[in-house]
Amino acid sequence: MNYKITGGKILKSDQDRLYIKEETLYVTDGRVYEALPEEKRKESFETVDASDRLIMPGLINLHTHAYMTLMRSYADDVPFDEWLFQRIMPVEDRLPQEAGYWGSMLAAMEMIRTGTTTFMDMHMFRGQSARAAEETGLRAYIGRGLVGEDLYGDGLSRFEDVLKEQEAYESDRVRFVLAPHAIYSASPRLYAQAAEEAEKRGMLKTTHLSESDNEVMNCLKQYGKTPVEVICETGFLDEKTSLAHCVKMRGMDLAILAGAGSSIVTNPASNAKLGNGLAPLKRFTESGVNVCLGTDGTASNNTLNLFREMGLMGLLHKAAEEDPSLAPAEDVVRMVTTGPARALGLENELGVIRDGAMADLVFIDLTEPSLFPGNNIISSLCYCANGAEVCSVMADGKFLYRDHVYTTIDTERVRHEVDRLVKEYL
Ligand SMILES: [Zn+2]
Secondary structure: OOEEEEOOEEEEEOOOOEEEEEOOEEEEOOEEEOOOOHHHOOOOOEEEEOOOEEEEEOEEEEEEOHHHHHHOOOOOOOOHHHHHHHHHHHHHHHOOHHHHHHHHHHHHHHHHHOOEEEEEEEEOOOOHHHHHHHHHOOEEEEEEEEOEOOOOOOOHHHHHHHHHHHHHHOOOOEEEEEEEOOOOOEOHHHHHHHHHHHHHHOOEEEEEEOOOHHHHHHHHHHHOOOHHHHHHHOOOOOOOEEEEEOOOOOOOHHHHHHHHOOEEEEOHHHHHHOOOOOOOHHHHHHHOOEEEEOOOOOOOOOOOOHHHHHHHHHHHHHHHHOOOOOOOHHHHHHOOOHHHHHHOOOOOOOOOOOOOEEOOEEEEEOOOHHHOOOOOHHHHHHHOOOOOOEEEEEEOOEEEEEOOEEOOOOHHHHHHHHHHHHHHHO
8 A cells, every 4th residue: 555644744863853844755665755756656645644743753662572561560569580580480481372472462552552663572482472573563673582501502492493483484574683681591602602693694683781780790700790791702792782771881881882883772661660770871872872762571661652761761860860961852762763773774764754764654643732732842752742642653654553543453352362361370
């Protein structure tokens, strides 16, 4: 289907700034155009009236665990180690494969409803998250959490999972990444092996890094180095690597990450909720590292709503540093658009609206009281929007949600199946 979108305000970006422009957009073959290419001019286009709408690029959530929706609000208000090792992991061990699918479908519902069109997922159920992305129309980067001493020894079955699901599901829209879980669950050797495999296969990489004090202290005790230093020595850090958390940065850590050209994915709600603190945004900015936003899983957030995450990002750092100029709205909006697009190697193709970019678009109702009047729409995206203003969502040139109606998800079925699984396994 081709679309001609008229009357909307478009969120545009260039190197220096974000700005709003009123113009007509054309969507064809999964791409968006301001000026329609000559060869497309004779085709027919369905007109979409976007009066009173802001059209922005689809939001990108660069770190989550989609299946965890099943454990939303299940283990709250407990310390990180107790949360992970005593509450979450025992449930994960008893969940069946289908939980990965239905949990990811519920995650897709929430992401689409709140304007997210791309997510990077670390999962534990082979093929389930990929299947959900494939069916719902979301753009996804999917990695199995790799653990153990040796990728070809005790880590082999998980690595084989990745290769099998890659073979079954990889497409332009659903891609696979290599994702060692964390330095406390995967050895430096496994990180080195994953880096080599990623290089050989042209895959992106991700991992959890320096999330808690305990992680850093145990790593210093075991290796005499910080997690960043250990992982750097394995060759895992380069511009194709995104690193979730990076809350506890010591010594040369940030200089190492910036020097490697890796991207940081900060997760303010999850870090706050698990009592891990607040990432050092001021030092991130000074180091010049690419900063992106993620929600983490719903067991530690407890939502996948990037508008809420942007609001927290904009407020928490100002409060902590007593500096209102920190985390300005425009920078925060870039953390869910142009920043993660760069981390994914898709600068100028994703996270932007310009000729030939991917047609991942979010339509926001500017008549909603939370956004009215539009004195500064970009600022309002960070400080006012709560996600409920999203009225239509398009990914890859197809509507996944149109005028508040899902087009790819049987929402009643998803709720029913999730309810059944929760009653049986939690
Ligand atoms: Zn995580």
